[in-house]
Amino acid sequence: MNKSMVRAAFGILALSLTTLASAQVKPEDQIRYRQAGYSFMSWNMGKIKANLEGTYNKDQVAAAANAIAGIANSGMGALYGPGTDKAIGNVKTRVKPEFFKEGDNVGKIAREFNAAANDLAKVAASGDAAAVKTAFGKVGETCKSCHDKYRMED
């Protein structure tokens, strides 16, 4: 998978990437950084879920949604460069080989995820818990659609 394929796969996500900046990140660090991004989004998804199921704190939900959107919009497609399709030493990855072969579908899911994350951030700023619940569900669906298809079991 070469750089232009990554770019195609991530569609609009990749438009903001300069080749220079992404090329300087070692493959093992690309894996670490992408896992860090998903991990941090996961924490923030968990906070929003806890707010929806318990006491709703508008500021906490808005902050969590902004963190998720900020990460989603940061151009993570650059973290799937050549050599990042399998473990590098003790840096493991759960991404399936299909991920690197089905660029059109991956790009579609990535765009849906971004749109859902941006919508969640917008709705969260309004403080409307019911609307946040709907928007949160849509983000979760886009996460799941990628995990189901492209993430290996533990």
Place this chain on the structure above:
Amino acid sequence: MNKSMVRAAFGILALSLTTLASAQVKPEDQIRYRQAGYSFMSWNMGKIKANLEGTYNKDQVAAAANAIAGIANSGMGALYGPGTDKAIGNVKTRVKPEFFKEGDNVGKIAREFNAAANDLAKVAASGDAAAVKTAFGKVGETCKSCHDKYRMED
């Protein structure tokens, strides 16, 4: 260190936290999530640095700055709860014990970091590379001020 001390230490950062939501995260996961946040910010700082030193891409810099600000504003103080001051199994941490004893100073650094990250995001949206260079330098200084005092060497 109890919850009210964490809250004091992180000042305004902690105001948006609900006890419920933060209490549900296991100490080892708190350590993992905070490391993920710093790691992902580090990737984005690196991208901004590469843009300042090479070809400047306004959209990439703005996206990176938004990711950093989103993470900075997400209430990471909740990830320094009881039991997170030392390694848990193979989940290691480089935070020094002093971090948990010097709440006033940690809170001061955290507020300075947040302010600098928000300023960087604002300036990055304008596309003014010279202003971004200054704002980026200030974020880096606040990172360093905490690392120098509260992070162990590798």
